[in-house]
Amino acid sequence: MNKAIFWDFDGTLVYCHSLWSNSVLQVLNEQLPGRGITLADVRPYMVSGYPWDLPEPHPEIKADAWWPFMYRKFAEVYRRFGVEPAAAESLGPYTRELILDVSKYHLYDDTIETLSCVRALGYQNYILSNNYPELRQTMRALGLEGYFSGCVISGEIGLDKPDRAIFEYALALAGHPEHCLMVGDNPRADIAGASNAGIPSVLVHRNTVSNAGHTCAVLSEIPSILATSSK
Incomplete structure (x- = not known):
């Protein structure tokens, strides 16, 4: 799957x-x-x-x-x-x-652990970011590149969240997965944008109102959400 x-x-x-x-x-x-x-x-x-x-x-x-x-x-x-x-x-x-x-960039303490855990659960990781075109180089320098199967970067393609088109672009890149999830900290760009594209979402590092399916204080909570939802 x-x-x-x-x-x-x-x-x-x-x-x-x-x-x-x-x-x-x-x-x-x-x-x-x-x-x-x-x-x-x-x-x-x-x-x-x-x-x-x-x-x-x-x-x-x-x-x-x-x-x-x-x-x-x-x-x-x-x-x-x-x-x-x-x-x-x-x-x-x-x-x-x-x-x-x-x-100037710092990984959260649980970033690498979480990316590894979700891959072990059978998920492919993709970046979906409003960002500058050189983001891949930044990821490589931070040791993140190897954890991802692909990247959708607004500065590369001229589309931005929350536009539905960038989420559709991401879904196509991922091969239209049967199960997918958007994880982000921005209620508008990440959560509302994903919802508009029919993608369930998790809001992280923000204690604010959103229409996310889950809100997590830390990334390390996400694998348990995935494990539960797959049952």
Whole structure:
């Protein structure tokens, strides 16, 4: 029997301490020393403006076009804080380097154990993530790549959660499994998106209201859910 689990990445398998906001904050404090800009100042400008926030389909924002889209967002934020326009436009690649720094990513204590356990139960693991095109390299550096049968990454294909199309893409990649599950930490992108595509889900690391079938404080609770549901 073909069984698959689709895993979100950030906030689900790894944590990275507000990486995008902190990266922009680092650039701002280097460009504007002495201003005392804080994470609380930056965060309101970083909660939206990503490809997955766009209301219309955007298949062109992928691969080599993905980061230039983000560079424009970064430049807008830098200008808001008073960075000169020419400098703001030039800081995108440096911001990208900070975001891709693998030392900023940390596996949850039970990530590897859980991925191994669910494979032992006969499930194939797939990444299903709203993320930059280089996510596979980050996974490889973290030692995760070998635990997955495939990846669906928004920055590679120009589709984003919660769009039903990206879940259908994932189902096709997995060979339309008879049993599948979405695991993620975002009630809208992961849980509502999966529900709209007819995929049951588990919300992890978040104690909030959602329509997930299960809510787990830690990943290590998931194998027992799978074992019970398969009986």
